[in-house]
Amino acid sequence: MSDFRLYLFKRMGYIAVTLLIISFIVFAITQLLPGNAAVLILGKQATNESIAAVEQQLGLNKPWYVQYTDWLVGFVTGEWGNSYLNDASAMDVIIPRLIHSVQLAALTLVLVICVGIPLGVVAAMKEDSIQDLAVSSFGYLGVSFPEFITGMVLLTLFGGPILSIFPFGGYEPLQSGLIPWLKHLALPSLTLTIILIAHVMRLTRSELIEVLESDYVRTARLKGISEYRVLFFHALRNALLPTITLLALDVGYLLGSIVVVEEVFAFPGLGRLVVRAIQSRDIPVIQAVVMIIAIVYTFANLAADILYTYLDPRIEYGEQ
Amino acid sequence: MSSEPTNTSVTVTESRVSQTVAAVKALLSTKKGALSIGLLVPIIFGVVAAPFIAPYPPTETHVIDRLTSPSFQYLLGTDQYGRDVFSRILYGGRASLLIGLGSTAFALALGVPIGIVSGYSGGRFDELTMRAMDVLMSIPSLLLALLVVTGLGSGLTNTIIAIGIVFTPRLARITRSSTLSIKNQEYITAAEARGESLFRIAFYEILPNASSSILVEGSIRIGFGILIGSSLSFLGLGTQPPNPDWGYMASVARNHLRSQIWFMLGPGIALGGTILGFNLLGDALRDYLEE
Numbered sequence: 165m166s167d168f169r170l171y172l173f174k175r176m177g178y179i180a181v182t183l184l185i186i187s188f189i190v191f192a193i194t195q196l197l198p199g200n201a202a203v204l205i206l207g208k209q210a211t212n213e214s215i216a217a218v219e220q221q222l223g224l225n226k227p228w229y230v231q232y233t234d235w236l237v238g239f240v241t242g243e244w245g246n247s248y249l250n251d252a253s254a255m256d257v258i259i260p261r262l263i264h265s266v267q268l269a270a271l272t273l274v275l276v277i278c279v280g281i282p283l284g285v286v287a288a289m290k291e292d293s294i295q296d297l298a299v300s301s302f303g304y305l306g307v308s309f310p311e312f313i314t315g316m317v318l319l320t321l322f323g324g325p326i327l328s329i330f331p332f333g334g335y336e337p338l339q340s341g342l343i344p345w346l347k348h349l350a351l352p353s354l355t356l357t358i359i360l361i362a363h364v365m366r367l368t369r370s371e372l373i374e375v376l377e378s379d380y381v382r383t384a385r386l387k388g389i390s391e392y393r394v395l396f397f398h399a400l401r402n403a404l405l406p407t408i409t410l411l412a413l414d415v416g417y418l419l420g421s422i423v424v425v426e427e428v429f430a431f432p433g434l435g436r437l438v439v440r441a442i443q444s445r446d447i448p449v450i451q452a453v454v455m456i457i458a459i460v461y462t463f464a465n466l467a468a469d470i471l472y473t474y475l476d477p478r479i480e481y482g483e484q
Numbered sequence: 485m486s487s488e489p490t491n492t493s494v495t496v497t498e499s500r501v502s503q504t505v506a507a508v509k510a511l512l513s514t515k516k517g518a519l520s521i522g523l524l525v526p527i528i529f530g531v532v533a534a535p536f537i538a539p540y541p542p543t544e545t546h547v548i549d550r551l552t553s554p555s556f557q558y559l560l561g562t563d564q565y566g567r568d569v570f571s572r573i574l575y576g577g578r579a580s581l582l583i584g585l586g587s588t589a590f591a592l593a594l595g596v597p598i599g600i601v602s603g604y605s606g607g608r609f610d611e612l613t614m615r616a617m618d619v620l621m622s623i624p625s626l627l628l629a630l631l632v633v634t635g636l637g638s639g640l641t642n643t644i645i646a647i648g649i650v651f652t653p654r655l656a657r658i659t660r661s662s663t664l665s666i667k668n669q670e671y672i673t674a675a676e677a678r679g680e681s682l683f684r685i686a687f688y689e690i691l692p693n694a695s696s697s698i699l700v701e702g703s704i705r706i707g708f709g710i711l712i713g714s715s716l717s718f719l720g721l722g723t724q725p726p727n728p729d730w731g732y733m734a735s736v737a738r739n740h741l742r743s744q745i746w747f748m749l750g751p752g753i754a755l756g757g758t759i760l761g762f763n764l765l766g767d768a769l770r771d772y773l774e775e
Contacts, residue, residue: 178615185619193635308760310711312718312734313752320745332742420626424715428738438627439719442634454623454631462622 175469179462186458187239191232194447204445205248239455245448249441254448258437262456264335265426265433269418271349272356276414280361281407284368285400291373299369303362311421315355315428323351333430352429356421360414367410372403405476412468416461510772517768523761527754531577538571542728551744560750563733564740569750576728577754583643583713583723584706584762590648591655592702598652599659600686600694604667614660617653625650629712633721643722647709658701662694669693696773700766707762714755730755 202218203210210218219225223234238245244254287299306314324332330351336344375381376399384398385391423435430436434453441449511517530537539559540546546566554561560569598617602610620628632646666672667690675689714731716722718738723729730751737748 181615182619182622185616186623189619189623190631193631196635304760304763305756308707308763309752309756310714310718310731310734310759312715312731312738313748313755316734316738316741316748317752320741320748324742326745416622416624420624423626423630424718427719438630439721442630443720450634454627457627458623461624465622 172470175466179466182462183455183458187236187455188232190451190454191235194450195228197445197447201248201445201447235451239452244452247441247446247449249444249446249449254452257449258434258452258456261432261434261437264431265422265435268349268353268356268426268431268433269415269422272353272360272418273411273415275353275357276360276364277411279357280364281368281404283361284365285372285395287365287369288372288376288403289395296369299365303365306358307362309359311355311359311424312428314358315352315425318351318355319428333428335432348431352425352431355425355428356418359421360418363410363414364407367407368403371406372399375399375403401475405472408472408475409468412464415464419457419461507772511768514768514771516764516771520761520764520768523757524765527577527758527761528581530574531581534571534574534578538568538574540568540571542572542575543567543726544571551740551747553744553746554749561744561746563747564736569733569747572728572733573730573750573754576730576733576751577758579640579717579723579727579729580710580714580731580755580758582640583647584710584758586644587647587651587709587713588702588705590644591651591705592698594648595652595655596659596691596698597686599656600663600690601682602656603660603663604682604686604690610660613656617656620649620653625708626712626715629716630719630721633716638716638721638724640723643713643716646716647712650712651705651709655698655701655705658697659694662697663690666690666693700770700773703762703769704766707759707766710755710762711759714751 201222201224202215205218206214216225223231226234235245242255244258246252247254247257250257283299283302287296290296319332320326322329330347334348336348338345381394381399384394389398422433423439425431426433426435427439434456438450438453440446441453512521534542544567546562546568548566549558549562550566551564552558552562552566558568558570560573563569563572598613602613623631629643629646629650632649633642636642636645672685672689675685680689713722714729714734717729717731718735720732720735722731725732734748734751734755737744737751740747
C-alpha cells in the first residue's frame with residue numbers, strides 16, 4: 165500500500181496548491197468589486213469617522229497582502245468573518261444553507277445513478293430500437309434546455325397552476341416529516357436529474373455496447389452462461405468504470421446548476437445564498453462559499469480517481 | 485517561378501471549397517446533422533433579420549394587452565408591459581448568439597495557441613500551463629463565470645469575456661492532446677529540419693492537422709456558452725435590461741408563473757432550440773470527422 169500512500173500524498177499536495185491559487189483568485193475578484201465595504205455596512209449616511217472606524221475594525225486599511233493572509237488564515241481556522249448583510253458570522257449564515265444544498269445534491273446523485281444507469285443499459289441492450297432512440301432523445305432535450313426552463317416547466321405542471329401535487333418552492337426540514345421534506349426536494353432534484361442524467365445514460369450505453377462486443381463476453385456467452393449473468397456479473401462491472409469518473413465531473417456541473425435551480429424554486433441553499441451575496445457585495449460570504457464549493461469539487465475528483473483505481477486493478481496509482 | 489505558387493494555392497483553395505461542400509452534404513445526410521441545420525438556419529435567420537420579421541418593435545408596450553396568452557395578434561403572447569414576446573425573442577437572440585459565438589471565439593483565440601505551444605514545447609512550460617488550466621477547471625463553470633462577471637461588472641462584453649475565460653482551459657487541453665499526437669509525425673520533423681520558426685510550425689503544420697477536434701469542441705462550446713450566458717442573465721448578472729435577452733425574459737416569466745404560464749414558452753423554445761441545434765451540430769461533426 166505504500167504506492168497508494170505516495171499517490172495520496174502527491175494528490176493532496178496538488179489539491180493544496182490548487183486551493184491556494186483559487187483562494188487568491190477569489191480574494192482578488194472580491195477586491196475588484198466596486199463599493200466600499202464600510203459604507204455597505206453602515207449605510208449611505210455614515211460619517212467619515214465611523215467609516216474609518218469600521219475600516220480599522222475590518223482591517224481594510226491594511227495592505228492587500230496582509231488582508232489576504234489574514235483572510236486565508238481565518239478561513240482555515242474557521243474564522244470566516246461576519247456577513248455584511250446579516251448581523252451574524254458568515255459561518256452561521258452558511259452552514260444551514262450548506263446542509264440544505266447537500267440534501268438536494270445527494271438526492272439528485274441518487275436519482276441520477278438509479279435512473280440513468282438502468283436507462284443506459286436498456287438503450288445498450290436494445291441498440292437502435294425505439295427505446296434506444298427515446299433514451300437518447302430524452303438525453304439531448306435534457307442537456308439542451310437550461311435549468312431554469314426545465315424547472316419552470318416542472319413547476320407549472322406539478323407545482324401549482326396545473327396540478328398542485330408539489331409545493332411552489334421553498335424548503336421544509338426533515339423534522340417536520342418525511343413527506344413534506346421529500347415534497348419540497350422533489351421538483352428541484354428532478355430538474356437537476358433531467359440535466360445530469362444524459363451524460364450518465366450516454367456513457368453507460370456506449371461503454372456497455374463496447375464491452376458486450378469484447379472477447380471475454382463472447383467467451384462467457386459461449387460457456388452457456390445466461391444473458392442475465394453475462395450482463396450483471398461480467399459486462400456491467402467493467403462498463404461502469406468510466407461512469408464513476410463522469411459522476412465526479414458531474415458533481416462540478418451539479419454545483420453550478422444548483423445555483424440556478426435554487427433560484428427557480430426559491431430553495432434556501434448555498435446557491436441562492438451566493439447569488440444574494442454577489443448582488444449585495446457580501447464579501448465574506450462570497451469568499452467562503454466559493455472556497456467550500458472548490459473544496460467539495462476537488463475532493464470529489466480525488467474520490468473518483470481512487471474508486472476507479474480500486475475497481476480496476478489494471479490501473480496503478482499515479483498513472484494518468 | 486512566381487506563377488507556380490499562385491497556381492498551387494488556387495488548387496488548394498478549390499479543393500478546400502469542394503471539401504467543405506462535401507462535408508456539408510455529408511452532414512445533411514445524417515439525422516443529427518439535418519436536424520441541427522433545420523433548427524439553426526431558421527433561428528439564425530430570424531435573429532439576424534429581426535427588424536424585417538418582428539411584427540412589433542421590441543420595446544413597444546400595449547398597456548391593454550398585458551400578459552396575454554399566445555394568439556394570432558401576439559404569436560407567443562405578451563409580457564408584463566404588454567410587449568410582444570415573439571418580437572422580443574427575435575431581437576433578444578442577438579445577445580444570446582453573440583455570447584455563444586463571442587465566448588467561443590475568445591476561448592479559441594486564447595486556448596488554441598496555449599494548447600499548441602504547451603504540447604509542442606513540453607517540459608516546464610507545459611507542466612506549468614496545464615496546472616494553471618487544472619486550477620481554473622476546478623471551479624464549476626457557472627460559478628467561475630459568475631465570479632468573473634462580478635469582478636468585471638455585468639454587460640454583454642464582460643459576459644463574453646467571462647465565459648471565454650471559463651472555456652479557455654478546455655480548448656487548451658483538447659488542442660494540447662491533439663498536438664501531442666501530431667508532434668512526432670514525420671512532416672513536423674521535416675519542418676523542423678527545414679528550420680521553420682515555432683510560429684510557422686504551430687500555425688501552418690500543427691493547427692490544420694489538429695483542427696477537427698478543435699472544431700467539434702468549438703461547436704459544442706457555442707451552445708454551452710449560450711446556456712451559461714442565459715443563466716447569468718436569469719440570475720440578473722448578465723446583459724442588462726431594457727435590452728431583450730432570453731435568460732432575462734425567462735426570469736421575468738418566473739415571477740409571473742402563477743398568473744401567466746404561457747409567458748415562459750417563448751424564451752424556453754428559443755433557448756432549447758438553439759442550444760439543441762449547436763449540440764447536435766457538434767455531435768454530427770464529431771461523427772463525420774472521426775470516421
